[in-house]
Amino acid sequence: MAVGKVEILKRWPPILSLALIIILGFIIYSNSLSGEFVWDDKVLIRDNMYIRSFRHLGNVFTAGIGQGAGIEANSYRPLQMVSYMLGYAFWRLDVRGYHLLNILLHICVAVSIYWLIFILYRDKLLSFFTSILFVAHPIHTGAVTYISGGADPLAAVFMIICLIFYIRQSRLGGLINYSAAIICFILALSARENSLILPVLLLLYHYAFRKKVNTKLFLSLVTIAAAYILLRITVLKNMLPHIDASGHFLQRIPGVFVAITNYLRLLVIPANLHMEYGNRVFSVTDLKVITGVFLVVFFLTVAIRQRRNSLVFFPIMWFFITLVPVSNLYPLNAYMAEHWLYLPSVGFFLIAARVIKGARNKSLIVIISVAIVAFYSFMTIKQNNYWNDPVTLYQRTLKYAPASGRVYNNLGIAWRESKEYNKAIVAFSKAIKCNPQDAYTYNNLGLVYSDMGEKKRALSFYRKAVDIDSSYAQGFYNLGNIYTSEGAYQKAIDAYRKAIEINPYAAKVYCNLGTVYTYIGRNNEAADMLEKAIRINPYDADAYYNLGSVYAYKNEDSQAIKAYKKAIKNNPNYAEAYNNLAVVYLRQKNFKRAIQNYGKAKELGITNSILEESLKIY
Secondary structure (H helix, E strand, C coil): CHHHHHHHHHHCCHHHHHHHHHHHHHHHHHHHCCCCCCCCHHHHHHCCHHHHCHHHHHHHCCCCCCHHHCCCCCCCCHHHHHHHHHHHHHHCCCHHHHHHHHHHHHHHHHHHHHHHHHHHHCCHHHHHHHHHHHHHCHHHHHHHCCHHHHHHHHHHHHHHHHHHHHHHHHHHCCHHHHHHHHHHHHHHHHHCHHHHHHHHHHHHHHHHCCCCCCHHHHHHHHHHHHHHHHHHHCCCHHHCCCCCCCCCHHHHHHHHHHHHHHHHHHHHCCCCCCCCCCCCCCCCCCHHHHHHHHHHHHHHHHHHHCCCCHHHHHHHHHHHHHHHHHCCCCCCCCCCCHHHHCCCHHHHHHHHHHHHHCCCCCHHHHHHHHHHHHHHHHHHHHHHHHHHCHHHHHHHHHHHCCCCHHHHHHHHHHHHHCCCHHHHHHHHHHHHHHCCCCHHHHHHHHHHHHHCCCHHHHHHHHHHHHHHCCCCHHHHHHHHHHHHHCCCHHHHHHHHHHHHHHCCCCHHHHHHHHHHHHHCCCHHHHHHHHHHHHHHCCCCHHHHHHHHHHHHHCCCHHHHHHHHHHHHHHCCCCHHHHHHHHHHHHHCCCHHHHHHHHHHHHHCCCCCHHHHHHHCCC
């Protein structure tokens, strides 16, 4: 009877296995759809002007991922930003759309893993177990539930598909397989930098499975990798990572072994998952360092001794090879991160699938696999709940990283957005204690005091921010806002100009600068600034509204009407735009439309006694 169950599984058509993988993926991540923007999501999506219009496609391919939000970010991932562009075109800032995209990517990776394992081993059960473990494991919440982590599945899907087409081209030939491998590798490199490791994985495939190197295609892929490296160190050299890592190269090496110890523990027992491990230096006598060294030596020894057994050698070497780009040997922003396990974990799950499938008591195959997948699924659903609320996420993270200024900073932002200003001040103050030279935190503290109406205190923190970092555009922008509110228009202009000099693609700065120009009667310059803001962000209702006001002041009514309508199109509840549109229509003696628009403005809470009196007789 037990053997019969296994035979039934073996006779299952792949479509049923894939259907189970897809359904499970949607079920366990469905509760992530209600999650908010957290961590870098605000920089990469919510506040990023580049994703608002395909006019910025050129900027996306020539700038770091954070530049559209005025943040220096050395990661060059244009495909990730294009995916956000497409997302914004369809669902604007509805967070559910971006979560859904990550879920779909994760499921696509799991399906491509099934395809790859089947091509390599011709074993449907092995493919199924590997993929189902991969799709369910909670270690991947940092790459799936966290929207900005989507670069990992985006790169992984194209890397794996590239490998599949490489194998197909090696076995079957064909221009389609050749072209598909080339295109997928280019897309993988455009998604994440660690895709450069793919040529090494191809060599691993050839060695593990005793296959002759596909010289032409392999050299083509190596050439692409070389061209990418050359591009990064020449044309895009300003985006080369220059992270201030803790310790020099030799001091970072012990952390590699600590990370491996932690990674293997998390893959087996995924407890205490969190986002902040920090950039720490470890002593060579640390127990986790010693354990990590033992584990590396043990597994590499097993792999070498079993090098003719592709089901042992290939997954072990896959795990260690794909960890190399994220091992912090080249300085990164942490000694480890859970989402860096996204691609390496495939090797671990392949070994786990082999162990499950090879159980002597065949009835255990179904029981063990169901139990493990159920446990992983429960843990993933639970982990998603932490991600759904920013305050909960950051407070929980602080339990594991109590000295992280970055987490306190994020907690402060969450409290500020909830209008819990006193709590935000406490969080930002703790962030400053952790890192007294962080301009970003001083700026955030200034924002809190500005929200509370304490302009002088806000001004002092903004000044502190730009004193620490003279290239901090957001600090100058906020200085400009304070000066504007105080009527110090020339100081405001100077601050906004400085912000634009640092970041010429900050739409809000142009918008506010245009507003200041209207206050001092420089309407032509105001119109110019506002039109620049609109070119950068064609969905900025405020920019259209202010531009409409400039045109109305200049008695250019048709242009004013057009601008006000654009403002309303982008924000259907823009009461002030309806009111001003009514004023312009009244001036044109278009009384019907004037009445309609004023009625809408009044419905939205704006009353204008003079305008209402003028419209009464009509």
